[in-house]
Amino acid sequence: MFRHLFITFVLLFGCVWPVAAQEKQVPQSKVQIDLSFAPVVKSAAPSVVNVYAIKIAAQRQSVFNDPFFDRFFGQDSPFFEQRPRKSQSLGSGVIVDRSGIILTNHHVVEGAQDIRISLADGQEFHTELVLADEKTDLAVLKVKNPPADGFVELPFATDESLEVGDLVLAIGNPFGVGQTVTSGIVSALARTGVGVSDFQFFIQTDAAINPGNSGGALVNMRGELVGINTAIYSRSGGSNGIGFAIPSSMAKFIATAGINGGEIVRPWLGARLQAVSSDLAAGLLLGPPRGALITDVYPGGPAEIAGLQSGDVILEVDGRRIEDPGAFEYRFSTQPIGDQVQLYVARGGDAIEINLPLIPLDASLDGDQLMLQQAGRFSGAYVADIGPAAIEEFGLPYNFSGVIIKALADNSPAQRLGLREGDIILALNGTEIRDVRQLEKIVQQRVNSWRLTVRRGNQVINSFVSG
Structure with missing residues (x-):
């Protein structure tokens, strides 16, 4: 009877020992959810580094190191002297080029005199800051003495096919405990009002993101970089299932600027925008309220040259739907200089197409x-x-x-x-x-x-x- 039960088990569930020997695969269906994310982690984790930003600030201290003298004489007395005070902030970074180009958050390295990175295997390297952009909260580091064979780089996602509900992994160094991988889904796209940077256009995820994860990687199931983890929404300071990442298209724009010399050149619109309310949508003969309403145009600027007018509503940029001015600013600011973008615009109840030149502010x-x-x-x-x-x-x-x-x-x-x-x-x-x-x-x-x-x-x- 025992033999009969064993044969029945094998026929129904398959033999148990070959399963362990099979190569692990990324889950592709609910049936496969018991499989492992390990292949994605193995390909992406070597490109995620720890970032140590050392800051040295002068601090007045008593030569006697005695609280009585401190209170009695005060810090302006000759018994106080300037002494350097060292502090260190900890974050994460992503290697995006084999030569040693690393993306991290601006707030991780801001004000640092010495920035070092360490790989997952413990190797440590000194870096130089080649670009710091407070507007996007991104910074670019370059390893000073890279190894001859270079580093393992993490490729950027090649398209914007990310959808709400997609599985993602967050890789970083939370609380300084060492490289950690957390999993979750994309909770929302194009999230605004986060207040982290000037460009309000974030990926929201429920993958656990904690202090120290800043600058780390958010990757898809193909092992591609879809975002740079940058913030958490939490009253306690720990992950509550709401984290935000800067999309890869913005990250790639900043990384390219860093590789090309560290100068950021963004296209100039030359127009003021505002959100479209329900009342404005009705008055402008639109459907549901969405888009970016042009309220003013700079004389002789790119918008006027292209033919944009006050009262126009920008609904699409190169075929991508625009919900609000923040979405437009993000789409527009990541475009390369010298090209042009095609705008789909509502004007007086009509829909027109306008080609907008991408020129910098002179x-x-x-x-x-x-x-x-x-x-x-x-x-x-x-x-x-x-x-x-x-x-x-x-x-x-x-x-x-x-x-x-x-x-x-x-x-x-x-x-x-x-x-x-x-x-x-x-x-x-x-x-x-x-x-x-x-x-x-x-x-x-x-x-x-x-x-x-x-x-x-x-x-x-x-x-x-x-x-």
């Missing part, structure tokens, strides 16, 4: 720049006309005119006056300032006092100072 359009000298209280300020670059950076009206402070000489009269880099001088003694040449003439006047109107961030500050 710095020569910013006008004059000069250092104010022999200018009394304003000497030592390096000022420039407000041009397209400043208008875009500070969100100013396209017809705005004024002068921006680009830099201040150390301990100069302008610095002691309280002026700051980025201040926009709007008026002096009631006279509106239009350009640097006008400012240069006015500040050389001999007056008893100055009434200064400055825009600082979103504030307009009025102050009186002696001449």
Whole structure:
């Protein structure tokens, strides 16, 4: 009877010992879910590194190292001296080129004087920072002395076929415990409002992402890089099943810039956008509210050259659906300079196609720049006309005119006056300032006092100072 049961078991379930010898495969159906992710991990894990960012800051410490003296004399006394204080942040990175080009998060390496990486097998290398882009929260490192045979690189996903529900793996170094792999699914795509970077367009996943995972890899079941893990949504600081990754198309754009010399050149639109509400959609003869509504166009900018107008709604970029301005900014900013993109636009109830040239913002359009000298209280300020670059950076009206402070000489009269880099001088003694040449003439006047109107961030500050 026992023999009969054994034969029946083998016929129904197959022999148990050959299964262990079979080569593992990526799960491709529910029936195969008991198989292993190990093949994907084996191909991707060697390309994921630990990143050690060492920061050294000066700190005043008592020479006596005694709390009584610290409280009695205070830190301004001669009994205190500057001593270096070393701190270290820990994150992850991804090798994206055999020569030793590594992608990580900007916040992992920000302010670091020494950045090292270690491979999964324990090898350690010194790196140099070749590109840091706070706008995308991405940075590019390069190994200083790579081995002759190079590194194992992780390929970027070749298409944007990622869908909600797809299986993904997150690989990194959470809490500094060592390389760790977690699995999950894509919970959402094109997620906005995360507040991690200027380009709000993230992959959301429930694969466990914890502190230390930042800069690590999010890979698909083909072992391709689909995202750079960058943030978690958690009140406790640990994974609650909501993590975010920067899509591979943005990561590849930054990596390419790093490989090509470290300069990021993004295309310039020359137009202002806003989201489409239900009321606006009805007034613009649209269906469901979606797209990016153009509210203003810069004269002579790429948008005007292409024929875009205020009131147009951009619905697609190169055939990819646009839900909101954030989605457009992401699609547009990752396009290569020198080409063009095809826009599908709604205008007055009609649908039209527009080819938009991909050209950078020309710095020569910013006008004059000069250092104010022999200018009394304003000497030592390096000022420039407000041009397209400043208008875009500070969100100013396209017809705005004024002068921006680009830099201040150390301990100069302008610095002691309280002026700051980025201040926009709007008026002096009631006279509106239009350009640097006008400012240069006015500040050389001999007056008893100055009434200064400055825009600082979103504030307009009025102050009186002696001449």
